[in-house]
Amino acid sequence: MSVSNKLPPAGSISLPATPAAAAPPPAMVQVWDAPVRAFHWSLVGLFLVAYLSGEDAEGLHLFAGYCIVGLLALRVYWGFRGPLHARFSDFVKSPREVLDYMKLVRVHRAPRYLGHNPAGGAMAIALLLMIGCICFTGHLMTTTAWWGSETMEDLHEFLVNATLGLIGLHLLGNFFSSHENHENLTMSMVNGLKRRQ
Amino acid sequence: MRRIFTAAAANAAVAVIALGASGAQAGTLGRPCTAAPESLYLPAAQLQSKAEALGYTVQRVKIAKACAEIYAFDKNGAKVELFVDPTNGTVIGSN
Numbered sequence: 001m002s003v004s005n006k007l008p009p010a011g012s013i014s015l016p017a018t019p020a021a022a023a024p025p026p027a028m029v030q031v032w033d034a035p036v037r038a039f040h041w042s043l044v045g046l047f048l049v050a051y052l053s054g055e056d057a058e059g060l061h062l063f064a065g066y067c068i069v070g071l072l073a074l075r076v077y078w079g080f081r082g083p084l085h086a087r088f089s090d091f092v093k094s095p096r097e098v099l100d101y102m103k104l105v106r107v108h109r110a111p112r113y114l115g116h117n118p119a120g121g122a123m124a125i126a127l128l129l130m131i132g133c134i135c136f137t138g139h140l141m142t143t144t145a146w147w148g149s150e151t152m153e154d155l156h157e158f159l160v161n162a163t164l165g166l167i168g169l170h171l172l173g174n175f176f177s178s179h180e181n182h183e184n185l186t187m188s189m190v191n192g193l194k195r196r197q
Numbered sequence: 198m199r200r201i202f203t204a205a206a207a208n209a210a211v212a213v214i215a216l217g218a219s220g221a222q223a224g225t226l227g228r229p230c231t232a233a234p235e236s237l238y239l240p241a242a243q244l245q246s247k248a249e250a251l252g253y254t255v256q257r258v259k260i261a262k263a264c265a266e267i268y269a270f271d272k273n274g275a276k277v278e279l280f281v282d283p284t285n286g287t288v289i290g291s292n
């Protein structure tokens with residue numbers, strides 16, 4: 001097998017107990033479970049559909065919006081009942097911790113996290129809240145009380161634009177963190193895997 | 198639970214793609230209400246009073262895509278979106 005050829009000479013490393021564990025490094029572990037990944041990419045798709053249909057296709061826009069509400073509800077549930085890295089308790093940190101982390105980011109000394117880093121966790125929460133607010137204001141626009149309200153429409157659009165800004169920062173954070181830690185975080189959200197160390 | 202979650206998300210995505218492919222459900226009329234230039238459009242207040250003369254309670258008149266889009270309540274108090282020719286106030290369609 002070609003795999004065994006790549007192993008360092010015996011004696012230079014402590015041999016693993018089983019041959020299966022002797023797979024070439026780095027060892028990958030599942031960090032994002034299937035529901036988390038399905039949520040993430042469904043949200044990406046539905047947000048895009050909602051954004052593009054906002055002006056011209058109200059039926060599709062509302063459908064996408066309410067699907068997003070359902071997704072958010074499932075994600076919140078999963079944030080309490082899901083596996084370790086899906087849980088809010090794993091990635092919701094105090095503003096103090098987020099700031100401390102950002103200071104380390106600035107000097108390129110930020111530690112690597114297997115789940116969300118503190119800034120990534122804060123971004124996840126910010127995006128969940130903002131998208132929730134977009135859904136809420138969008139729903140209000142369909143109600144009798146706010147029917148035709150320009151104020152509500154302006155607020156809805158403002159929240160969307162603010163969220164686009166957050167999405168931009170989210171992407172920047174991912175590219176930066178991927179670069180710093182020599183990994184591909186986008187691919188991790190596709191296959192769920194990250195390097196253990 | 199994990200399977201339900203994944204299945205629900207997948208279904209939502211598929212449904213959206215299918216709906217998108219089947220063509221957008223119009224929230225706008227999907228076609229202009231007039232070919233006339235904007236200089237010939239009636240003022241919003243006038244379009245509003247024409248709709249009110251038809252028995253609608255007007256919440257807002259929005260000019261977009263060669264239509265006057267009027268958010269209103271009908272005589273029964275139901276929400277209605279009127280698509281109106283902005284040059285003469287004729288109702289072309291409604292939602």
